[in-house]
Every structure is written in C-alpha cells, then in structure tokens.
Amino acid sequence: xVSRENHDSRTVxxxxxVPIGGDNMTxxxxxxxxxTPEQTLEAARMALAGGASLLRGGAYKPRTxxxxxxxxxxxxxxxxxxxxxxxxMPIVTEVVDAADVELVASYADMLQVGTRNMQNxxxxxxxxxxxxxxxxxRGMSATIEEWLMAAEYIAQRGNLDIVLxxxxxxxxxxxxxxxLDISAVPVAQNLSHLPxxxxxxxxxxxxxLVLPLSRAAIAVGADGIIVDVHPTxxxxxxxxxxxxxEGDLAELRDLSATLxxxx
Ligand code: PEP
Numbered sequence: 355x356v357s358r359e360n361h362d363s364r365t366v367x368x369x370x371x372v373p374i375g376g377d378n379m380t381x382x383x384x385x386x387x388x389x390t391p392e393q394t395l396e397a398a399r400m401a402l403a404g405g406a407s408l409l410r411g412g413a414y415k416p417r418t419x420x421x422x423x424x425x426x427x428x429x430x431x432x433x434x435x436x437x438x439x440x441x442x443m444p445i446v447t448e449v450v451d452a453a454d455v456e457l458v459a460s461y462a463d464m465l466q467v468g469t470r471n472m473q474n475x476x477x478x479x480x481x482x483x484x485x486x487x488x489x490x491x492r493g494m495s496a497t498i499e500e501w502l503m504a505a506e507y508i509a510q511r512g513n514l515d516i517v518l519x520x521x522x523x524x525x526x527x528x529x530x531x532x533x534l535d536i537s538a539v540p541v542a543q544n545l546s547h548l549p550x551x552x553x554x555x556x557x558x559x560x561x562x563l564v565l566p567l568s569r570a571a572i573a574v575g576a577d578g579i580i581v582d583v584h585p586t587x588x589x590x591x592x593x594x595x596x597x598x599x600e601g602d603l604a605e606l607r608d609l610s611a612t613l614x615x616x617x
Contacts, residue, residue, distance in 0.1 A: 355509035356502055356516065361547035367487045367515045370444035370463040372407045374487075374517050375549030380578035381610045382446055382551070384410035387423060387592035388430035391437075396585040398441045404603040405610025408464070409434070409443040410580055414450045415592055416470045423591040431461035438463075446489055446580075452480040459484040469494045469521055469556075472504045482511025489580075491519045491553070494532055498541055505548060518542055518550045519580060522557025531559025531596075534567055539574045549577035555596045561587070564598055568609050581606065 366376035374380045383401035388394050388411045398409050413430025415423060426433070434445045444463035449455050450471060459465060464487045471477050472493035481488050488508055492501045505516050520539055522532025534557035542550045554567030568579050583606075584590045584597035598606060 355514065356505045356546045356548055358545060358547050363547070364543075365514060365516075365547045365549060367517050367549060369408055369446070369487050372444055374551065375577050378577070379572075379610075380408065380551070381406040381606070382408040382410050382578065382580040383583050383598075383606070384446075385412075385584050386555075386582045386590065386597065387412045387415050388426055388433050388447075389591050391433050393585060394433050394437050395440060397583050398437045398443055400583040400585065400598075400600065400603055402441060402443065404581075404583065404598070404606035406581075407443070408446055409437065409441070410446045410466075410582075411437075412448050412466075412592070414448055414454065414458070416448070416450045416468050417592070428457060431458065435461050449477070449481065452476045455480040455484050459486045462486060464489055464517075467491060467504075472496055472501065475507055478504055478507035479511055482508040482513045485513070487515035487517065488513065489517050489519055489551075491521045492523070492535075492538065494522065494524050496523075498538055498545070502542070502546055505546070514548075516548050517577070518546065518548050519553055520550065520557075520576075521553035530557065530563065532557045534558065534570070536570050536574050539571065539576050543575065551578040551580055552576045553580045555580070555582040555593070555598075559593075559596050561596055561598060561602070564596065565602065565605055565609070568606070572609060572612060579609075 552571035
C-alpha cells in the first residue's frame with residue numbers, strides 16, 4: 355500500500371489544510387515537551403518566526419529513564435489546543451500507547467509515533483484507525499524496509515495519510531546522539547509514495563548541528579523538517595541542549611524560505 359509501484363503520484367498529506375509532500379516543503383517546529391501554557395505559546399511564536407506552519411510538542415514523552423519528565427498528559431493536550439486557537443497553528447503530538455489514541459486524536463491534528471514505538475503494532479493499528487494524519491518516525495535501529503512495513507500496518511487500516519520521518523539511527527559513532535541517515539530520504543522516496551521529512555534535532559541531539567543537518571535535509575530533497583525550539587532551553591524539562599534559540603530563528607526562516615523557493 356505504501357510502495358511507489360502502484361502509485362503514479364506522490365502522496366500529499368494535509369494536516370488541517372497544511373500540506374506535506376508533493377511540491378510542498380513544510381517546516382514543523384515547537385518545544386520537545388509541553389511544559390506550561392506560557393512556554394508553549396512562546397515556543398509557537400518562535401516556530402512561526404522561524405517559518406514553521408505546524409506546531410510540534412509532546413504531551414506524552416517516551417523517556418529512556420522512568421525518572422525523567424514524562425509529559426503533562428491530557429493537560430498538555432489542552433495547552434496545545436489553546437495555543438492552536440491563539441496562533442492558528444495545527445498541532446503534531448506524540449501518542450505512546452494504543453489506549454490513549456482516541457484521547458490524543460480528539461485534540462491533535464497529526465499523531466506522531468516515535469522511534470521507540472515504530473514496531474508497536476497495536477499502536478500502529480490504533481493510529482491507523484484514528485482518522486488523523488500520522489507522522490511515523492523511523493525506529494533508531496530499524497532498516498528502511500522495516501520502517502516501510504510499519505507504515506504498511508497503518509495503511510492497512512485504510513489510512514494513507516502517513517508522513518515518514520528520518521530521525522537518526524544507532525551507529526558506533528558517539529559524537530552525535532544518533533547518526534542522521536541522510537541517504538534514507540531519497541531511498542524511502544524512491545521506494546514509497548509517502549512524504550519523507552527529517553528531524554535534525556533528535557538525530558544530532560545538539561543545537562549546533564540542527565541548522566547544518568537541516569541544510570543537508572533540504573539539499574537531499576526532503577519534504578520538510580521538524581525541529582525543536584524553546585524560549586529558555588537551559589530550563590527545559592526535556593532535550594534543552596538541542597532546542598534552537600531565538601537567535602537561530604532568522605537562519606531557520608531563511609532555510610524555510612529556501613524550502614519554499616525549491617518547491
Ligand atoms: C520527539 O520528537 O519528541 C521524540 C521523542 O522523537 P524520537 O521518537 O525521534 O526520539
């Protein structure tokens with residue numbers, strides 16, 4: 355279902371009217387985690403200033419450590435909905451458990467499946483049934499074929515509004531959190547009709563790498579990028595070191611403009 359073979363044209367996924375794929379280039383930005391109404395609104399303002407058309411933000415956080423901030427849950431979803439009301443930005447947010455899909459889908463415009471859940475087949479089927487576009491991150495140890503098979507689980511439920519997201523894979527290299535597999539973008543685009551975007555924040559894990567990796571994503575022909583921004587990263591409850599700062603937004607906006615010119 356997601357293979358390019360039986361599709362003449364590339365899929366364009368509409369997230370509350372914002373297109374991803376085809377001739378469009380889309381920037382998604384926002385905080386890694388929703389922490390407070392003020393922080394989320396300020397991050398949305400930063401995302402807009404950086405040229406983003408969709409707001410990201412996690413209310414349910416899949417953390418490696420059970421002692422780390424796990425997200426605000428439904429309270430975080432309510433904050434996102436309020437910020438959407440205020441800014442007009444549609445929201446992309448992660449769901450980590452099949453049991454929560456209905457609730458998260460009642461707030462979200464796009465459901466994110468994170469790297470750790472790429473092969474959580476019950477979750478994939480549940481998001482496939484939810485009637486919302488899905489952002490499917492590549493498992494950090496998954497082959498491209500496994501990633502596409504995960505997308506197939508969603509598609510099988512009648513939902514072809516799927517965007518693939520390369521977010522770095524595990525390698526022997528320790529200088530970056532994960533290794534951005536830039537070649538996965540054209541490979542997945544050749545194999546599948548689905549849009550493919552890149553997450554330079556979670557792959558590099560460091561602020562200094564986000565804009566260079568974004569440029570690489572644009573150069574390789576990605577359909578968009580998803581980046582973390584935070585008004586006060588030093589106080590962030592999750593992944594502060596990779597969040598772009600106010601001072602980075604002009605360059606992000608230029609990159610977004612480049613994306614628009616290329617489209
Ligand atoms: C995220 O985007 O918030 C996230 C946790 O990403 P990943 O699943 O790629 O680690």
